[in-house]
Amino acid sequence: MTSLAELLDERQHLLDLALRMVGSDTAADHVVQETYRRWYALGEAERAAIATPLDWLARTASGVGLAFLADPTRVPAAPASHTWSVPTTHQAGYGQAMLARHDRVARLFAAACRAGDAEALREVLALDAIAVSDGGGKIRVAERPIHGADAVARFLTALLPGTEAGLRSVNGRAGLVLRRAGRAVAVVSVSVAGAEVTAVWIILNPDKLQRWH
Template identity: 40%
Template structure:
């Protein structure tokens, strides 16, 4: 019975931390990453340090609420995603193209609210030019790398409002598909407070 109570407490604690991180980051996938990092920091403490923490739940909640995801260990595709994001931010079409597979595809979902290509565009040159035009040099906008529905991705925000959410599918060496959501109705969950 005691083990079951401990497991229930552990699951309750994790859900509590996820709620804090979701509130902070606005993205379930990013929240999960923040909670993983919170637990990593807890277990990195030596037993004496942990024993001196009077309220472990409060300590974990504080870490989850103040954690910065900058500088965390990237997964295998993060360097490619970061190169893509940097090329978008700087408007470097050549560098953007270098991240793309030759047969790369871009698909845009604007929900009929913006003029975008009605059909997927194919080929690294076309995709690079299109993505560069759509995402680069937006005054006041900030492009961040974030997991999107379990895939590598980016979120373009103007302060707290999401402007675009980009999902990337990758091969071991290149980006194969760029899926850009511009539909305001689908962007609401990506706004941050």
């Protein structure tokens, strides 16, 4: 598994490469989005057969950049981002007691994340917990939900190194904001049932993180 810090470095490398080719931040961003769109257009077996994704992505970005230079009026269209949203406190019908319970569980989850403790994460996750990531086509993230406490715990402990996790209010409930060099790189919310986390919602789309910086 790849950490978020490594994925951010990968995206920055592609942006720098594209910017050197096309000379515009806006065009470079579109080149990178088109590069990731082509990555996700591959089948799972095709992606798994690529030993070094960064090399493949860099070659693809170079090709997209060259196509842009040959026809600068044709900027690749941005892929559609995920449309899921985390339920707000009002939507979930939370009373004060339920909100307090949610926040107690969320704080246990946050402490386990900050410690990078996979066992502690498994203890607070429901057996059938899921994790869903939204990269908006702008960062290479898990394409499908991750299922099961073990898989979610492994995913989170692999994702977190290189970031600072701070407990913050997200949609009126306790959540996490991950920062790197002082900038928000992810916002994490959780859904809770009883004393367990049933779902982890991770926003990684840079466009949706602007207000968190």
